Each structure stands twice: as structure tokens, then as C-alpha cells.
Amino acid sequence: xxxxxxxxxxxxxxxxxxxxxxxxxxxxxxxxxxxxxxxxxxxxxxxxxxxxxxxxxxxxxxxxxxxxxxxxxxxxxxxxxxxxxxxxxxxxxxxxxxxxxxxxxxxxxxxxxxxxxxxxxxxxxxxxxxxxxxxxxxxxxxxxxxxxxxxxxxxxxxxxxxxxxxxxxxxxxxxxxxxxxxxxxxxxxxxxxxxxxxxxxxxxxxxxxxxxxxxxxxxxxxxxxxxxxxxxxxxxxxxxxxxxxxxxxxxxxxxxxxxxxxxxxxxxxxxxxxxxxxxxxxxxxxxxxxxxxxx
Amino acid sequence: xxxxxxxxxxxxxxxxxxxxxxxxxxxxxxxxxxxxxxxxxxxxxxxxxxxxxxxxxxxxxxxxxxxxxxxxxxxxxxxxxxxxxxxxxxxxxxxxxxxxxxxxxxxxxxxxxxxxxxxxxxxxxxxxxxxxxxxxxxxxxxxxxxxxxxxxxxxxxxxxxxxxxxxxxxxxxxxxxxxxxxxxxxxxxxxxxxxxxxxxxxxxxxxxxxxxxxxxxxxxxxxxxxxxxxxxxxxxxxxxxxxxxxx
Numbered sequence: 338x339x340x341x342x343x344x345x346x347x348x349x350x351x352x353x354x355x356x357x358x359x360x361x362x363x364x365x366x367x368x369x370x371x372x373x374x375x376x377x378x379x380x381x382x383x384x385x386x387x388x389x390x391x392x393x394x395x396x397x398x399x400x401x402x403x404x405x406x407x408x409x410x411x412x413x414x415x416x417x418x419x420x421x422x423x424x425x426x427x428x429x430x431x432x433x434x435x436x437x438x439x440x441x442x443x444x445x446x447x448x449x450x451x452x453x454x455x456x457x458x459x460x461x462x463x464x465x466x467x468x469x470x471x472x473x474x475x476x477x478x479x480x481x482x483x484x485x486x487x488x489x490x491x492x493x494x495x496x497x498x499x500x501x502x503x504x505x506x507x508x509x510x511x512x513x514x515x516x517x518x519x520x521x522x523x524x525x526x527x528x529x530x531x532x533x534x535x536x537x538x539x540x541x542x543x544x545x546x547x548x549x550x551x552x553x554x555x556x557x558x559x560x561x562x563x564x565x566x567x568x569x570x571x572x573x574x575x576x577x578x579x580x581x582x583x584x585x586x587x588x589x590x591x592x593x594x595x596x597x598x599x600x601x602x603x604x605x606x607x608x609x610x611x612x613x614x615x616x617x618x619x620x621x622x623x624x625x626x627x628x629x630x631x632x
Numbered sequence: 633x634x635x636x637x638x639x640x641x642x643x644x645x646x647x648x649x650x651x652x653x654x655x656x657x658x659x660x661x662x663x664x665x666x667x668x669x670x671x672x673x674x675x676x677x678x679x680x681x682x683x684x685x686x687x688x689x690x691x692x693x694x695x696x697x698x699x700x701x702x703x704x705x706x707x708x709x710x711x712x713x714x715x716x717x718x719x720x721x722x723x724x725x726x727x728x729x730x731x732x733x734x735x736x737x738x739x740x741x742x743x744x745x746x747x748x749x750x751x752x753x754x755x756x757x758x759x760x761x762x763x764x765x766x767x768x769x770x771x772x773x774x775x776x777x778x779x780x781x782x783x784x785x786x787x788x789x790x791x792x793x794x795x796x797x798x799x800x801x802x803x804x805x806x807x808x809x810x811x812x813x814x815x816x817x818x819x820x821x822x823x824x825x826x827x828x829x830x831x832x833x834x835x836x837x838x839x840x841x842x843x844x845x846x847x848x849x850x851x852x853x854x855x856x857x858x859x860x861x862x863x864x865x866x867x868x869x870x871x872x873x874x875x876x877x878x879x
Contacts, residue, residue, distance in 0.1 A: 507741070514726045514737050520689055521724040525738045525781065526712035 339478035344597045346476065350485030352593025353492030354554055357547030358566050359573035359585045360499060361540020367516040367580020369533050370435065371428060375442040376544055376570065377563030378449035379416045379423075383545025384464075384558040385453055387412030391465045400465035409549040416545020417538050424537035429530065446567070450560035461559035464552035484553040491550055492586070495543050499582045508535055516580035569596075572616050591615070638700065640665040640789055640819050641686070646694040648678075648685045648843075655681045658694065660845045661838040663789065668811070668820045668833045670851055673840035674866050679823045680721050682840065683793050687711060687718060699788060713740060717782025721793040721823070725774045727767025731758055734766050738781035751780045754810050772803035779810055790814060793823040808832060827867070831855050839864045 362376050390398040391408035398408040423445060431438040470487055473480040503509035511532045515522045522529050544563075551566065552558045573592055577584030592612050599611035639662035648656040656678050663669045673679050685692040688708040696704045696711075703711045712718065717738075726734055735758070739746045752759040755776045761769070766777060775795055782790045792811065796804040808829055811820060815833065824830050830837065834851035847854065847864055854860055861867060 507736075510729070510733055510737055514729060514733075517726045517728055518724065520708075521720065521726070522737070523708040524687060524689060524712060524718050524720065524724065526709050526740050526785075527737065528707075528709045 340601070342477045343479040343481060344601055345594065346479070346481045346489075347485050348594035348597035349590055350482075350488045350554065350593070351597060352590040353485075353488040354547055354551055354566065355569050355573050355592055356492045356586050356589035357488075357495060357543050357550070358570035359577070359589055360495060360582050361536075361543045362567075362570050363574045363577060363580055363582065363585045364499075364512065364516075364536050365540050366574060368512055368519065368536050369428075369515075370519075371442070372439050373428075373442050373540075374439065374567070375423060375445035375449070376540065377565075377567030378446050379420050379541045379544040379563070380548035380551065380566060381449055381453060381558075381560060381563035382419045382548065383412040383416035384548030384552050384562060385412070385457065386415035386545065387549035388462060388464055388552055388558045401467040401469075405467050409546070412549040413542055413545045416548065417542040420537045420541020420544075421534060423541075424534050428537070429533070446564065450564060453560040457560075459560060461555075461557040463557050464555070466553045466556075470553055484550075488550050488554060491546060492589075495546070496582065496586050499539070499543075502539070503582065508532060512536055569612065572612055576616060576619055638665070639663055639697075640699060641821065642695070642697040643682075643686060644695040644697075646682060646685050646692055646696065648681050648690050648692045650681075650690060654843065656685060656692070656843040658844060659685075659840060661848070663819055663821045664836060666819055667835035668815045668822050670830045670834035670837040671821060671823045671840065672825075672830065672837055672854075672865060673846075675825075677840040678843040679840055680793055681843075683718075683720075683791055683821070683823060687716070687791070713743070715785075715788035717785065717787035717790045717818075719775070719778040719782050719790070719792045719795055721797065723771075723774045723778040725766045725769070725777050727765070729766055730763050731766055731769070731777060732762040734777050735780060735784060738784050740785050744786060746784045747786060748784070751783055754783070754813070755780050772799050772806070775799060775803070775807060776810075779807065779814075783814060787818060789821065790818050791821045791823075794825060795822070796824070796826050796829060804829070827855060827861070827865070 358376065358380055362373060365371050365373050387408045390411040391400045391405060393399060395408065395411055398404050398411060427441050427445065428438060431441060466484070470484045473482050503513055511522060511527055511529065515529050515532055519529055548563065551562060555562065569592060573585055573588045577588035592615070595611050595615050596608035600606070600608035641663035643659060643661045646656055646659040659678065659682050661671065671679050671682065681690060684690045686696050688706065688711060692704065694704065695702060698711065698714060726737070729737070735751065757773065758776055758780055761773070766774065769777065779792065779795060795807050795811065799807065811822065811833055814820060822834060830851055836849065837851040837854055838845060839847035839854070841864060
């Protein structure tokens with residue numbers, strides 16, 4: 338029983354990390370038809386930004402208490418800024434050339450990890466998290482790592498914030514309509530490019546937050562972390578339905594759980610294969626994705 | 633600025649190439665500053681592409697002057713915000729949004745108070761169904777949403793692309809009444825296959841054939857000429873299939 342509880346909570350923690358990356362990716366693809374292969378790079382930027390700040394380079398930031406919160410906020414802000422710059426400088430000029438746009442995001446997705454390697458080396462760097470988050474607590478006989486709860490709480494907060502944004506604000510209304518029919522939104526007199534930049538900023542912020550909290554999850558940061566998480570984020574987006582935040586949350590939880598259970602009950606590493614099998618099964622049985630919004 | 637005699641919308645040499653195929657070869661059309669101008673033509677003549685070209689929804693070249701200003705280089709949202717309400721052929725209703733959200737999306741912040749009293753007077757049903765998902769509305773109700781969005785902002789021009797297509801005769805009559813009333817206040821560019829509706833509403837008409845302007849003039853003159861309607865539109869002007877709106 339305790340093993341099942343441990344696997345379930347850690348699986349949901351992993352799913353929370355996937356959700357943080359996939360929610361923005363899903364909105365970006367749903368609204369803008371942009372396959373953003375640079376999204377993993379935004380996660381890496383957030384991770385390194387937080388690591389850099391928490392390592393004592395940013396005044397006021399540190400590895401514990403309010404200093405750690407500031408470090409995570411700094412990493413998230415840097416990732417958000419990078420996302421806005423990416424959209425304005427690279428994505429926007431290539432809206433009419435989707436092939437070149439994909440290639441450009443692939444280029445950024447490769448260049449950023451290379452740049453991080455060049456500056457801080459290719460080896461993983463220990464992530465200086467607070468002691469309080471490195472321990473465990475008891476739940477139904479299992480010892481659960483505290484940082485999994487932090488990831489879950491962050492993902493739930495992001496999910497709630499995104500749903501409030503999409504459901505209660507005019508910008509959210511524009512995004513929801515744009516996911517359905519972008520051309521018609523412009524034909525109503527709405528400058529949809531603003532929504533594009535906003536969605537990129539939101540997606541970048543969620544991914545960068547995922548990067549910062551991923552440092553807690555893995556205990557270290559490395560230049561390739563974003564790229565490896567991006568693969569699972571794409572699986573989550575396809576399963577959850579393009580542009581569906583709720584679908585992404587559901588799919589992320591499913592992928593995290595399947596991966597953890599398969600890794601434990603079969604052989605380590607088979608969890609990744611199980612995720613691919615899950616994706617294939619879903620697409621065969623329900624080609625429109627969990628929410629019926631697969632493009 | 634336009635004078636009373638100048639057209640509100642003046643299109644010259646509009647060309648559209650899609651997927652390497654020339655769809656429009658140089659369309660000319662004028663929309664008078666009052667009344668209804670009908671845009672007619674057989675299926676595939678280029679009517680919808682002309683409207684989409686005017687609005688910049690497809691890449692185009694040529695001249696599109698709206699209210700005296702050249703707009704061909706403007707982004708769609710910039711042109712529309714100058715005072716155009718557009719009800720597209722497929723109605724363009726957002727199925728995942730509620731009726732109220734569909735209308736709210738058409739509001740233009742900073743451009744005056746949206747005219748909900750007019751919309752609710754013309755379409756009381758939309759007020760009653762405000763919280764209903766637009767995807768669950770009937771075709772006629774979705775057309776009401778599409779037209780209501782054009783009436784919300786005190787637009788200077790309404791473009792309605794086949795607003796009666798696929799609707800029941802009773803709803804066609806309802807839509808005709810609304811357009812008739814709207815046209816008293818705002819000029820309308822009406823793309824329509826239903827010649828009875830054209831006869832009832834239109835003052836002037838432009839006929840397209842194979843992506844070119846084939847005829848321009850008073851609508852009544854064209855519709856009185858059975859030979860011309862047969863040659864240009866492929867139907868007699870009194871063809872029963874086109875008389876739905878006479879009810």
C-alpha cells in the first residue's frame with residue numbers, strides 16, 4: 338500500500354512538472370499553430386536563472402526562505418522575458434512561413450543548451466534548495482518527498498490561474514476564440530498578435546517555473562533538462578488536446594503516473610516506453626484526444 | 633473623408649492568388665454610402681474571396697479605399713476597427729464560447745458603448761440564450777449572432793456574406809427584415825444567391841464572373857432583364873429556387 342501511495346504522489350509530482358511545461362506549449366500551439374521546439378529552452382533558462390540566483394549571485398536571493406522564493410521568481414521572470422523576446426524577434430516575423438518558423442524554434446532549442454553548456458559546463462550542477470523541501474513526510478505509511486508537494490501545489494496554482502485568465506478576462510476570451518478561429522477574431526477587429534505575445538509570455542513563465550521547480554525535483558540543473566522534458570510535454574499536449582489547459586492537466590497526471598508505475602513494476606526505463614504505448618493506445622481508441630480537440 | 637456622392641468602399645483591380653492559383657483577376661466594385669449593394673455571381677465566381685480580399689483575410693493586391701483612405705496595406709483588425717462589421721459565409725461563430733461571449737468578443741474597447749439595446753431588440757432570443765454555448769444553437773440562431781456582432785459597434789459598413797444560406801424560409805424572412813432595418817442606418821455589402829432577397833433589399837449590384845467584374849449597375853435593372861440574369865448568374869430572375877424571401 339505504501340509503495341502505491343509513494344508511486345502515486347511522485348507520479349503526480351512528475352505530472353505536475355510536465356503540466357507546467359505542456360500548458361504553455363498547448364496554448365501556443367492551439368492559438369498560434371506554432372510548434373515551439375524552443376519551449377524546453379525556456380524551461381532551461383528558468384532553471385539556470387533560479388540556480389544562478391539561489392547560488393548567491395543575486396542580492397537578496399538564496400537557497401532558503403524568502404531568498405529562495407526570490408530566486409524562483411527571478412528564474413521565472415528571466416524565462417518569461419526570453420519567451421517575449423523569442424516571440425517578438427523570431428516567431429512574429431515568420432508567421433507566414435511556418436516551415437522556417439519550426440526550424441527557427443528547433444535552432445533556438447539547440448542553441449540555448451549549447452550556450453548554457455559553454456557558460457556553465459555540460460555537467461549537472463547541484464540545485465541549492467531549502468532544507469525544508471529536501472525532506473520527506475509520512476502519508477499512509479509512505480515517506481513522500483516534500484518537493485513533490487511543492488510541484489503539485491505550483492501546478493494547481495498555475496492551472497487555477499490559467500482557468501481564471503481564460504474564463505474571466507478579455508485577453509483570455511480572445512485566446513479561447515483564437516484557438517477556434519484566429520482569422521475570425523481578427524475580422525472582429527481584435528489585434529490577435531497581442532494575444533500571441535501574451536500567450537508566449539504565459540507559456541514561458543509556466544515553463545520557466547517548471548524549470549526552477551524541476552531543479553528541486555531532480556536536485557540539479559543541466560543544459561539538456563529542458564529538451565528531455567519537452568518530449569513528454571509534447572506527448573501531453575497531443576493527448577490532452579491542442580489549446581486545452583484542462584486536457585493538458587489530465588494528460589500530464591496520466592503520463593506521470595504511468596511512467597512512475599511502469600518504471601517500478603517493470604524495469605527502470607520502461608516507463609518512457611509505457612508513455613509512448615499509452616499515447617498510441619489513446620490515439621487509436623480516441624483519435625481526437627482526451628478532450629476531443631486534437632488538431 | 634468621403635462626400636455624399638463618393639463610394640464608401642471603392643475596390644479597384646483586386647487580385648488574389650491562393651496556392652499558386654489566380655482566384656481574382658482584378659475585381660472592381662463600389663459600395664454606395666447608403667443602401668444595399670449586392671455582390672452576385674455564380675458559385676465559384678469569387679464573391680467570398682472578394683470579401684476576404686477586401687478585409688485582408690487573404691493576401692491581395694490592388695486598391696481598397698474605405699471612407700476615402702487606402703487600406704490595402706492595413707492589417708485586418710486595423711481596417712475592421714475603422715468601422716466594418718463582417719458576418720462571414722460560415723457565420724464565424726465560436727462554438728466553444730457562449731452567445732454572450734461571442735458578442736463580447738466583438739466589442740471594441742475604447743470605441744464607444746456597445747449597442748446591446750439594439751441587438752436585444754432585434755434578437756430577443758439572443759438575450760434569453762446568453763449563457764448557451766453557441767455551438768448548440770441552430771443555424772438560424774448562429775446567423776443571428778453573426779449579424780448581431782456587426783450591429784454592436786455603430787459600424788459604417790456591414791458586410792454580410794450569404795446570410796440566408798442554408799436557413800429555413802421563416803428565418804430567411806427574419807434575417808431579411810433585420811438587414812432591411814440595418815440598411816436604413818448603415819450601408820450594406822450583401823453577398824447573396826437568393827435573388828428574391830436581392831430584389832427586396834438591394835439598390836445596386838456588382839456581378840462577378842471567373843474572378844472579374846462582369847457587370848455593375850442598379851439591381852432592379854439587372855433583375856428585370858431575364859437574359860442578363862441567365863447569362864451572368866445562370867438563373868432566371870424569377871426562378872422558384874430563388875424566391876424564398878418573398879414570403
